[in-house]
Amino acid sequence: xxxxxxxxxxxxxxxxxxxxxxxxxxxxxxxxxxxxxxxxxxxxxxxxxxxxxxxxxxxxxxxxxxxxxxxxxxxxxxxxxxxxxxxxxxxxxxxxxxxxxxxxxxxxxxxxxxxxxxxxxxxxxxxxxxxxxxxxxxxxxxxxxxxxxxxxxxxxxxxxxxxxxxxxxxxxxxxxxxxxxxxxxxxxxxxxxxxxxxxxxxxxxxxxxxxxxxxxxxxxxxxxxxxxxxxxxxxxxxxxxxxx
Amino acid sequence: xxxxxxxxxxxxxxxxxxxxxxxxxxxxxxxxxxxxxxxxxxxxxxxxxxxxxxxxxxxxxxxxxxxxxxxxxxxxxxxxxxxxxxxxxxxxxxxxxxxxxxxxxxxxxxxxxxxxxxxxxxxxxxxxxxxxxxxxxxxxxxxxxxxxxxxxxxxxxxxxxxxxxxxxxxxxxxxxxxxxxxxxxxxxxxxxxxxxxxxxxxxxxxxxxxxxxxxxxxxxxxxxxxxxxxxxxxxxxxxxxxxxxxxxx
Numbered sequence: 001x002x003x004x005x006x007x008x009x010x011x012x013x014x015x016x017x018x019x020x021x022x023x024x025x026x027x028x029x030x031x032x033x034x035x036x037x038x039x040x041x042x043x044x045x046x047x048x049x050x051x052x053x054x055x056x057x058x059x060x061x062x063x064x065x066x067x068x069x070x071x072x073x074x075x076x077x078x079x080x081x082x083x084x085x086x087x088x089x090x091x092x093x094x095x096x097x098x099x100x101x102x103x104x105x106x107x108x109x110x111x112x113x114x115x116x117x118x119x120x121x122x123x124x125x126x127x128x129x130x131x132x133x134x135x136x137x138x139x140x141x142x143x144x145x146x147x148x149x150x151x152x153x154x155x156x157x158x159x160x161x162x163x164x165x166x167x168x169x170x171x172x173x174x175x176x177x178x179x180x181x182x183x184x185x186x187x188x189x190x191x192x193x194x195x196x197x198x199x200x201x202x203x204x205x206x207x208x209x210x211x212x213x214x215x216x217x218x219x220x221x222x223x224x225x226x227x228x229x230x231x232x233x234x235x236x237x238x239x240x241x242x243x244x
Numbered sequence: 245x246x247x248x249x250x251x252x253x254x255x256x257x258x259x260x261x262x263x264x265x266x267x268x269x270x271x272x273x274x275x276x277x278x279x280x281x282x283x284x285x286x287x288x289x290x291x292x293x294x295x296x297x298x299x300x301x302x303x304x305x306x307x308x309x310x311x312x313x314x315x316x317x318x319x320x321x322x323x324x325x326x327x328x329x330x331x332x333x334x335x336x337x338x339x340x341x342x343x344x345x346x347x348x349x350x351x352x353x354x355x356x357x358x359x360x361x362x363x364x365x366x367x368x369x370x371x372x373x374x375x376x377x378x379x380x381x382x383x384x385x386x387x388x389x390x391x392x393x394x395x396x397x398x399x400x401x402x403x404x405x406x407x408x409x410x411x412x413x414x415x416x417x418x419x420x421x422x423x424x425x426x427x428x429x430x431x432x433x434x435x436x437x438x439x440x441x442x443x444x445x446x447x448x449x450x451x452x453x454x455x456x457x458x459x460x461x462x463x464x465x466x467x468x469x470x471x472x473x474x475x476x477x478x479x480x481x482x483x484x485x486x487x488x489x490x491x492x493x
Contacts, residue, residue: 076407079414094416096400176378176400176411185318186401189382192345194322 007193008200015197018183019204025169025179029104030162036109038147041116055113062110067168070107075099075175100172108165112158119154120146152223159216163209180204270309271463272329273299277314278404281429281487282335285314297483298352298474299333305470305479317404318382321346324457331463332455335423337384347458349467351451352480353425353492357385359442360412360427361419369443372397375418378408384450385421409435423450425492 040055062070078084078093092098123146131145151158173182184201188194275283275295286292291312303310315323317334324332324346337355338348359377361367367375373396379386381401389399400417402408409430411417420427424445430436454471456463474480475493484492 076410076414079410079416085415094414174403176402186381189318190341190387192321192341194319 004193004196007191007196011187011191011197012200014183014187015180015200015204018178018180018201019208021178021183022166022169022172022180023208025100025104025172025177026162026166029101029108029169030165032101032105033108033112033165036105037112037116040109040113041120041150042142044113044117045120059110059113062107063114067103067107068171068174071100071103071171071175074103096172096175096177099175100169100177104165104169104172107168108161111161111164115154115157115161116150119150122153123149148223152220155216155220155223159213159220162216163212166205166208166212270311271303271306271331273303273310273312273331273333274315274320274323274329275299275312275332275334276317276320278317278406279335279426282426294353294483294487295333295335297486298480301474301479301483302333302467302470305473306466308466317380321455324455327457330456330460331467335426335452336455337450338453339384342455345458346455347460347464348453348455349464350471351453352471353452355384355448355450355452355492356424357388357421357446357448357450358424358427359419360422360431360439361442362412362438363440364438365418367419367442369419374398376400376416377419377421378402378411378417379421380405380408383423384448385423388446388448389421405430412439425488428488 040058043051044055044059046052074093075096078089078099084090084093092102127145127149128141131141136144169179170181172179173185176182178186180201184197188197191197275291275293277283277285277291279293279295281293283291283293283295291314296312299310299312312333313329315329315334320332320334320336321342323329332346335353335355336342336348338351342348359367359369372393376398377389377393378400379389379402381403386399386401389397393399400408400411402411405422405426408417408420408422412420413435419442424441427441431439431441454464454467456467480493481491
């Protein structure tokens with residue numbers, strides 16, 4: 001078995017090009033997914049069953065079906081209907097790039113919404129009661145207490161979800177996109193050196209994961225900085241820390 | 245298991261047991277199963293097509309015990325190298341790159357490339373500026389597009405030929421560059437009615453052969469001998485006529 005380093009060196013720039021597309025897909029879909037997840041999670045924690053029903057069905061569908069099937073449904077499915085092809089949506093849906101971002105965003109939103117729901121429900125009751133006692137309105141409570149606290153609580157699990165999406169994004173290669181995996185497969189189709197090229201692609205995925213882990217460690221510290229006494233002085237009195 | 249299936253299985257076992265003792269070695273042959281009419285999965289869920297018929301005729305000629313397996317296209321050469329099977333009969337073209345990693349027998353048919361586009365479109369193979377053209381990944385057509393039209397047109401590569409047809413029908417592609425023979429088959433089908441060949445065929449001196457691992461020269465010689473025999477005795481011609489009204493050798 002001969003190992004060809006030249007192949008890796010020669011094709012590395014193209015792999016990096018693929019990696020940039022992978023990053024774009026993960027970041028854009030991750031951001032859109034998060035935006036979508038917030039209202040879904042807030043509806044999910046509602047005490048009224050008819051408000052809960054919609055996010056419940058949504059989350060059930062997107063968590064219960066494989067991402068590959070979802071991306072095929074959006075990409076190949078949308079082109080089967082004349083009314084979609086005649087609609088204003090077609091310029092977007094005819095592009096594999098947007099199909100991938102839409103699918104990934106819808107998919108990850110379902111998972112993030114569940115994480116966020118769990119986080120919201122695990123905020124200590126006292127903090128919500130304190131906010132209410134101070135006379136905060138619901139929107140202000142959301143902005144100042146509930147969402148910042150929930151983000152802090154869910155941050156480790158959310159980092160995990162983003163890394164899962166990074167690896168899930170390899171499925172973009174099935175709808176003709178030249179992301180890191182698609183690029184690797186296209187190169188291998190010519191060089192027949194799957195071990196070398198997939199190893200190089202794997203290393204790039206590892207590096208991106210490592211960067212994401214660092215980013216989320218930073219975000220975790222930032223959102224939960226009130227807990228990291230005495231490195232940072234709490235601006236408000238926090239009964240948990242006074243005894244220290 | 246139904247009674248009929250049980251009887252078939254029993255008959256198969258009996259046939260295997262009663263096979264002449266001189267029956268040759270067991271040869272595992274890979275094909276793709278998504279490249280009609282050369283290799284596809286038929287209504288009964290079995291592999292069929294020109295490649296499969298040729299493989300069966302060769303095995304019969306060699307008196308070998310063959311097993312034909314389906315393998316996804318872009319893993320088909322790595323699978324051969326990894327000894328998952330011993331030969332590839334999957335409409336594999338002889339190319340310099342492939343010849344570096346596998347050994348080819350004599351060719352068993354020849355192919356050319358051609359553009360396929362909608363009958364109503366104005367697509368002109370001589371003016372592809374700004375057009376979106378598709379092909380299957382890891383094929384001669386795909387490489388021809390990347391090498392010759394990659395800087396003028398947008399090239400999109402698909403995992404299977406069928407997915408490229410879907411996108412041609414949906415309007416995402418202006419045209420497909422395809423091997424002529426399987427495209428001929430698709431144009432005869434119901435889905436292919438609105439499409440046609442456009443422009444001159446591109447002769448790329450494309451010869452299709454059986455691939456074996458480099459060290460297996462004995463197996464290669466056996467295939468070559470059997471191939472010559474089925475061409476001489478008319479078996480090849482019969483199989484050819486089953487799929488195309490013209491000779492594809």
